[in-house]
Amino acid sequence: MRFNDEAMGKLHSTINHLYPNVYSLIILQNKEIIFEKYYRNAQREDVRDVMSVTKSIISALMGIAIQQGFIKDVEERVLDFFPGYLNIDSDPNILRLRIRNILTMTSGLYYVRLAGDSQPVAERRKGSEDWIEYMLDLPIKHPDLKTFCYSNFDADLCAAIIHTAVKMDLYDYAKQHLFSKTGMEVPRWAYCDPHGLIPGNICLTTRDMAKFGQLYLQNGYWDGEQVIDEQWVVRSRKNYGNNYGYLWWIDGDTYFASGAGGSLIWVIPKEGVVVASQCKGLKTNWRSPMKAVKETLGDGKA
Numbered sequence: 001m002r003f004n005d006e007a008m009g010k011l012h013s014t015i016n017h018l019y020p021n022v023y024s025l026i027i028l029q030n031k032e033i034i035f036e037k038y039y040r041n042a043q044r045e046d047v048r049d050v051m052s053v054t055k056s057i058i059s060a061l062m063g064i065a066i067q068q069g070f071i072k073d074v075e076e077r078v079l080d081f082f083p084g085y086l087n088i089d090s091d092p093n094i095l096r097l098r099i100r101n102i103l104t105m106t107s108g109l110y111y112v113r114l115a116g117d118s119q120p121v122a123e124r125r126k127g128s129e130d131w132i133e134y135m136l137d138l139p140i141k142h143p144d145l146k147t148f149c150y151s152n153f154d155a156d157l158c159a160a161i162i163h164t165a166v167k168m169d170l171y172d173y174a175k176q177h178l179f180s181k182t183g184m185e186v187p188r189w190a191y192c193d194p195h196g197l198i199p200g201n202i203c204l205t206t207r208d209m210a211k212f213g214q215l216y217l218q219n220g221y222w223d224g225e226q227v228i229d230e231q232w233v234v235r236s237r238k239n240y241g242n243n244y245g246y247l248w249w250i251d252g253d254t255y256f257a258s259g260a261g262g263s264l265i266w267v268i269p270k271e272g273v274v275v276a277s278q279c280k281g282l283k284t285n286w287r288s289p290m291k292a293v294k295e296t297l298g299d300g301k302a
Contacts, residue, residue: 001271001297003027008035011296015039021262021286023048023278024206027293028214030272036206047187047203048278051259054202055155057178057212059103059247061162061170063220063232064177070165074100078107078136078157081164085136093140099161101145102154103246108142109135111151122152131193132160148242155247160197170199181227182215184208201259206278213257213265213274237267251290262288 015022016039023042027035038044065071078097079086086094093108101107111121121138128134135153142149163170171188179186185208192200204212215221216237220228236246237255248255256266262279277289 001268001273003029003034003297007297011035011292012037014292014296015289019262019287019289019292021280021282022289022292023280024276025289025293026206026210026274026276028210028274028276031214033210038206042278044207045205046278047205048263049201049259049281050204050209050257050263050278051201051261051281052152052155053204053209053257053259053263053265054199055247056257056265057174057202058155058159058162058199059236060178060212060215060228061174062099062103062158062246063228063236065162065165065173067229067232068166068177071099071161074098074103078102078161081161082132082136085133087137090137091140093143093145094136096145097140098145099158102157102161104240105148105150105154105244106142106146106241107151107154107157108140108145108147108149109151109153110138110141111149111153113150119152125153129194131156131198132195146241148244150244156193156198158247159199163197170197178227181225182211182222184211204278206276209263209265209276209278210274213267213276216255217267217269217272217274256290258288261286264289266290266293 015025022039024038026033066073076099079094097107113119125131125134135157159170166173187203189199189202192198215227216233219230220226220233236248238245239250243250249258253270254268256264258264261282264277266275275293
């Protein structure tokens with residue numbers, strides 16, 4: 001990548017004129033901020049919903065819970081954490097469902113996306129008194145448990161498992177074992193299910209997004225402490241199929257957390273670079289700031 005003044009000036013102009021969904025963009029290289037711009041009246045202190053970037057933070061908390069012994073490993077069965085939810089109408093394949101499957105979006109649970117990113121199965125869940133029961137009662141559409149299907153339900157089950165295993169409010173656990181370790185100041189989130197197991201999307205400043213990416217760039221190490229086990233970071237950025245790791249997207253030898261509208265934490269290990277961006281939470285008609293960075297600072301290919 002090119003980080004000279006001309007290239008970064010072009011990046012700034014490109015975002016400003018061609019990416020109306022982007023509120024901010026930060027680039028760290030070797031722990032130093034080399035680019036920090038805010039757009040459309042956004043400010044450095046603004047916290048915004050990072051949408052599905054939340055999934056990658058849930059992945060980190062899963063790794064910490066395993067590191068601390070609350071969860072044995074990714075081969076534990078999902079139903080072992082919710083034993084009361086097996087019933088006569090359950091899809092028998094639910095007994096084979098492992099944490100590994102919900103981390104890699106290969107649970108096979110029925111989940112449909114329609115035009116305009118309409119998600120009718122998710123909409124129906126809102127009317128349920130027990131979201132865990134609703135999800136675990138769904139048929140498993142892909143019983144091989146190898147077929148990739150991007151689903152909010154898989155990440156939600158991960159969050160519920162962590163909450164159940166650590167026997168602690170998930171925000172309090174995240175603040176104690178992740179956010180406070182890295183200096184991230186994350187507002188308390190609301191839970192979106194009736195039992196308070198599944199967090200709504202997390203709100204972050206762009207700088208805190210960059211800190212989270214830097215933690216992964218440093219293989220989970222921060223200020224003399226192994227916050228996330230190094231092997232968890234390594235396994236999280238491995239491509240298990242469809243360019244997806246443990247709730248992280250994989251792009252060649254880089255990896256990124258991505259949310260609707262373009263919210264982004266992109267880790268580029270070979271360059272020692274982290275890119276973070278807040279964006280409008282649009283469902284359709286948005287462009288990823290990753291494209292702009294690649295086109296202006298990289299080889300021109302998006």
